[in-house]
Amino acid sequence: MRKKIKILITDKIDLSNIKILPKSQFTVDVNFGISNYAILKSKVTYDGIIIRSTRIIDEAFLNKCKLKLIATCSKGVDHIDVSFAKKKKIEVINCLEGNNISTAEHTMGLLLTIYKKICYSDSLVRNRRFNDFNFNRRELFGKKIGNIGIGKVGSHVVKLSQVFGMEVFANDIDKEVRKKIAHLQFKSLNYILRHSDIITLHIPLDKKNYNFISKEKLNLINPESVLINTSRGRILDEKHLIKLLRQKKIAFAGLDVFHNEPDINKDFFKLDNVILTNHIAGKTQESIEKIAKDVFEQVKYFFVKN
Numbered sequence: 001m002r003k004k005i006k007i008l009i010t011d012k013i014d015l016s017n018i019k020i021l022p023k024s025q026f027t028v029d030v031n032f033g034i035s036n037y038a039i040l041k042s043k044v045t046y047d048g049i050i051i052r053s054t055r056i057i058d059e060a061f062l063n064k065c066k067l068k069l070i071a072t073c074s075k076g077v078d079h080i081d082v083s084f085a086k087k088k089k090i091e092v093i094n095c096l097e098g099n100n101i102s103t104a105e106h107t108m109g110l111l112l113t114i115y116k117k118i119c120y121s122d123s124l125v126r127n128r129r130f131n132d133f134n135f136n137r138r139e140l141f142g143k144k145i146g147n148i149g150i151g152k153v154g155s156h157v158v159k160l161s162q163v164f165g166m167e168v169f170a171n172d173i174d175k176e177v178r179k180k181i182a183h184l185q186f187k188s189l190n191y192i193l194r195h196s197d198i199i200t201l202h203i204p205l206d207k208k209n210y211n212f213i214s215k216e217k218l219n220l221i222n223p224e225s226v227l228i229n230t231s232r233g234r235i236l237d238e239k240h241l242i243k244l245l246r247q248k249k250i251a252f253a254g255l256d257v258f259h260n261e262p263d264i265n266k267d268f269f270k271l272d273n274v275i276l277t278n279h280i281a282g283k284t285q286e287s288i289e290k291i292a293k294d295v296f297e298q299v300k301y302f303f304v305k306n
Contacts, residue, residue, distance in 0.1 A: 050071045098294050147200050221244075252274065
């Protein structure tokens with residue numbers, strides 16, 4: 001009889017589809033919040049662990065563990081030392097599909113909140129200033145939106161932007177992406193930064209993308225423009241963004257991701273032209289379930305295949 005595959009779920013995820021890992025083949029232990037140290041000291045030798053992006057998997061952990069697989073319920077893998085895992089012959093699985101719609105919708109939600117001054121209007125109502133309409137609101141219709149990164153999320157933002165009647169510019173370094181959706185107006189990065197009313201960022205975080213939107217790139221943005229980031233905080237120069245927002249050299253920003261989460265730069269709190277959300281763009285009831293289901297299916301496929 002074949003030995004059962006041992007899986008440990010270390011972080012809080014949706015378990016409604018855990019039956020995808022059949023009891024006849026898998027032993028699945030659930031221990032939300034267990035420390036990396038405790039995993040290494042466990043009397044059970046696990047074949048794989050299922051984690052979230054809040055857990056750091058570094059070289060020190062990888063060097064001591066006996067895992068065959070690390071599956072993360074996230075699109076990004078910047079919390080895992082993937083290159084060292086490869087050296088140790090540990091497979092890393094992530095989820096590319098589950099939170100695309102959620103993140104794209106959150107991008108548009110931030111944009112609508114900014115353009116319609118929803119938070120400010122809410123404060124007026126709460127302060128009994130219902131008849132105070134003397135603040136600027138804008139329409140999305142006809143605005144130029146530059147989407148940087150036309151992957152799963154960026155391509156859905158493009159569709160939503162088109163529905164709103166916006167003129168869409170696109171930028172992606174992948175030649176195959178540009179061929180596949182050649183009907184879009186693909187522009188250079190500098191063109192988009194200079195000519196867009198709205199700029200949205202949808203690129204992954206890896207070594208080559210740290211500060212991809214650098215100080216020099218941020219300086220190209222029109223003072224009337226809005227910048228939205230729902231990808232990863234470290235893809236842009238956060239300190240310089242704060243400086244430009246303070247000086248009103250960028251009109252407004254909507255940010256769901258930051259350099260140091262959860263201890264984000266307190267200078268953001270002093271600004272009245274930024275909307276901040278706590279890395280929730282990809283986390284909705286629907287996406288959390290879809291992500292976990294996708295990961296369970298990938299885990300099953302990996303071990304059945306091997």
